[in-house]
Amino acid sequence: MFARRALRDGAVWHYIGLVLIGMGLVQYIPLMMSLVCREWDMALDFLISSSSALLVGGAAALGGRQSRRTKLGWSQGMMVAAGSWFLGTLLCALPYYLSGNYRSYLDSCFDVMSGLTTTGLTMVQDLDHLSDGLNMWRHLLTFIGGQGLVVLALSFLVKGTSGAYKMYVGEAKDERLMPNAVSTTRYIWLISLIYLVLGTLVLWIAGITAGLSADRAFLHGLWVFMAAWSTGGFAPMSQNILYYHSAFYEIATMVFFIIGSFNFALHYAVLTGKRRELVRNVETLSFTVTVTVLTLITTLGLMRLNVYPDAAAAFRKGFYQLISGHTTTGFMTVYARQFHYEWGDIALFAIISAMLLGGSACSTAGGFKGLRIGIIAHTLGRETRRMALPDSTVCIVKYHHIRDVVPDEAQIRSAFMIVILYIVTFAVGTLAGMLSGYSFGMSAFESASVTGNVGLSIGVTQPSMPSALKLTYIVIMWVARLEFMSVLAMAVNIAGKVRKNVLP
Secondary structure (H helix, E strand, O other), X not given: OHHHHHHHHHHHHHHHHHHHHHHHHHOHHHHHHHHHOOOHHHHHHHHHHHHHHHHHHHHHHHHOHHHOOOOOOHHHHXXXXXXXXXXXXXXXXXXXXXXXOOOOHHHHXXXXXXXXXXXXXXXXOXXXXXXXXXXXXXXXXXXXXXXXXXXXXXXXXXXXOOOHHHHHHHOOOOOOOOOOHHHHHHHHHHHHHHHHHHHHHHHHHHHHHOOOOHHHHHHHHHHHHHHHHOOOOOOOOOOXXXXXXXXXXXXXXXXXXXXXXXXXXXXXXXXOOOOOHHHHOHHHHHHHHHHHHHHHHHHHHHHHOOOOOOHHHHHHHHHHHHHHHHOOOOOOOOOHHHHHHHHHHHHHHHHHHHHHHOOOOOOOOOOOOHHHHHHHHHHHHHHHHHHHOOOOOOOOOOEEEOEEEOOOHHHHHHHXXXXXXXXXXXXXXXXXXXXXXXXXXXXXXXXXXXXXXXXXXXXXXXXXOOHHHHHHHHHHHHHHHOOOHHHHHHHHHHHHHHHHHHOO
């Protein structure tokens, strides 16, 4: 038994090592960008960081090489996901820290975790004059994080393993688009790369029409699309999408981050000819209902306070922020402090609700997820009907997600459990904000953004915030992105080893 456990631990380290190797290799992209732009210091920073990731990853992969054929259990698969994200954050923060654009290594780790989890909150200083190489790295992290670190490794570094699906599920994905997990992850990357070409082209044109030079418009289009598709919220300028002052740019980014928030299985269905799935799927239906209701509430709240001169302006500003929050993207066309000083409680209630509800399961989005909202709504409907009908009547819950599905009790319990964990995490983040000296409204808004991996900010997230709150937000982004189970599995495993080795 002990030999089997040791082999599994070795396999965990082997696959974590492969993920770290992947992150080291990816850094050659911003390294080349820095060389092209003659940013010599930044190129050296990426060389140091890449070498560190390759060294650590290679050591872990080689150390567990003899165990790589060992069949991973669910716990080990989840530990690979959680461990990869934790160690990946520590190593990928090196270019940030060495660049001098961050006050501390903690701030650098905050930004890496924010990027990988597609949250989009940032601690960077002087963003408007950031090097092109570092901007490429920021947005590349978001793009990779949207697909998943383990998805990256399974797609390009793993030929096949019996534990691949367990590692894949560890990153809060469970859709099987293809016969096995490795083929599925490769198809996810194929979909994303196709959209990358299309999205960059559209935003390049939008940037030129907004007044940018052709080369800057291309880079901005590439970076903004990466963040939009991954529902990440990073932008190359401190004013975010407001910088462009372009309705074309706003509409284009909105289209891409809405599409990016959809389930990859839905993308696969549409691309293979099942276009009716767009109007039948439980996630698109729940998304449409909640967006409609929350848009009305947001517009009503803004109009009551006369925040904007007319209903059209209130809708334009309100809808963009709301849909950005609901898809957990975090793009903004207002200043952070405007939420606090101008928007009022009604509109903020709608935005907070949207950020917590989130996008679709098995997508780049965060939050509760539309699939769980659909399962819970159908279950509540079933229980309501059951109370009104004779005891002998059998009520069946059924929803449509690619196919008609009758969820079992385990799926229903899972949906309720994950939503409850999100609510508890939101409450913890809100309390942490209040203990750090912020008001309830500001703390709740920022906590909803962190818990839902959104990126909208009311002004709390900045380099001057307390270190304890930064650490709290880092942990919340991590556990929420992996939907709790992977991090909990790793914590239980570590606690067990400590108890066995330390306690009598």
